[in-house]
Amino acid sequence: MSYRGVLSRVPEEQRDLDRMKSAAAEFYRVTGVPQVIERALNELFSHEPDDVYGYLANYFTNLSAPPRISRLKGREVYGARGQLCIEAKVFCIVCNEEKSMSSAAVSSHSGPKETSPDWKAKSGERAEHVTTAAQWINGPLNNMLKGQPPGDQSDVDHLLSDFFMARLLEEKDLRNQEKEESESPSEPEVPPPSPRSAQTKNKKSVDKGKKSNAAEKSLPPAEPPEPVVPGSSAIGAVSLAVAKTAAQTQGIPLYQHIAALKSRTAPARLHIPVSLVTLLSCGKTSPGKLNLLEEIILIPKAGQRVKQMITMTLELQKEMMRIMSASTKVGATQAAPCGSGAPAVAYERPEQPLDLIAEACANSGLALGTEIHLALNCAGPELMDCSKGKYEVATGVLKSPDELVDLYQTLISKYPAVVALIDPFRREDVDQWEKLSNGIGDSCSLLSDLTFRAKAPPLPGVRGHILKHIHETTVSDLIRITSEHQGSVLMGTTCSEPCSEDSWSDIAVGLGLDYVKLGGLSGAERMTKYNRMISIEEELAQQGILASEEKHHHPPPLFYDEPQEPESAA
Structure with a gap:
């Protein structure tokens, strides 16, 4: 029976249906398309929903224009x-x-x-x-x-x-114009010194100068910094906001929307990336003399649930704090808070924080090198003193690029749990990248920051890349770069993290990354990301689409050479 027949048999006291009948008649009169209302009401009476108006609202929403x-x-x-x-x-x-x-x-x-x-x-x-x-x-x-x-x-x-490219070209034209104006001959030229005056210099000092400049001449010049166009962060912010809006209008999580953008279709299964957690900070901002290790990062065993990994890491950090509080060793002072979300310790040598972690693991019953591994974020480019051609690994302690290669090899040999070095050198020191890679072989992976150098030639020995979502990086850029560079690690937090944005967790899952770095386990802006990762993991498990971690080998696939078979969609 159609809705007209039903309405004719409805008692007058059922006012809701009477109002619907009057509204339908008025709609017919105004629009002249009664078939739409008739079809909607026929379906309404056949489904008999509890929420009549909610049913009709959803019905006509589906007929409305897309957002x-x-x-x-x-x-x-x-x-x-x-x-x-x-x-x-x-x-x-x-x-x-x-x-x-x-x-x-x-x-x-x-x-x-x-x-x-x-x-x-x-x-x-x-x-x-x-x-x-x-x-x-x-x-x-x-x-x-x-x-x-x-x-x-x-x-x-x-x-x-x-x-953005149009603004970038405008910025380059402006800089070139300013450069030409500054180089224009507006002041009288200073005559060069006569050869006679140059010859009167002390020969010994000249020879000494030649020797001191030898290292500087052999040092590759620093690459010009990538220009940061004022306002470029608007591009990345708008792109991400649009992606979140699209997910919201479709009624799906952001990670599902990004996964569909990357694979063109919604994947049957998704996995949770391994979270790289900052354990300690020893860089220039730390209270100690050690500059070399900006971060010591924990790499948990693949297959653990996120909550399990966080609990384990917090217990390990508590044990490290207990050891430092009770220790009387030189340099083992109380840790200070750091912007990376991890304790900043006061040490002088790179062995000291690694010894601390080893002792804390032994006391906690954790097998360092089996249950957990370590990565060292060296931040090498920030340590180079170009005037001396050396890296300042600690206050007053300078190492040439080749000496730094030896230092890294010694650390990796002494601490086999260290399976990754992030930015050990400047990009210009190509010979040292290659020398270190040949020296450590497959025992340790080299990673470089890809954020500003997506089109730069690959460095020898690099097996993975650090990627940050900043500046003009769009969601489409992230999809393209992670597709082209296998082994990308999305760094979702830095010391200058903008706010408590939990989208990085969704992005990492949607991109299908094996690893994500969300920072230390301190501060609301970082824990928001970890909590979001826990929520995503629970959602995937409840829906039965959480990919089995059996295919995620250990040590993690980025840190060894065995090729992975592609994961099936089943």
């Missing part, structure tokens, strides 16, 4: 360390109404360290970058993306990248 971006809003917000960063918010027209959908924050550029002499100037530069990013979002980017469907991530990112 479109109506406007963008960019604003300056403060990050975890009080630094300014940009937040992009996306508004969409949904069911004929404008709704605030999703927002995202992306770091503008590496935040200035308070220990650097020019940190005030760099803070001002960062503020200018964030202000420009807000102007981009509220102005040209808003006009450019208005009317775009948020689900077309590739098209949106293409527009964003084209806009």
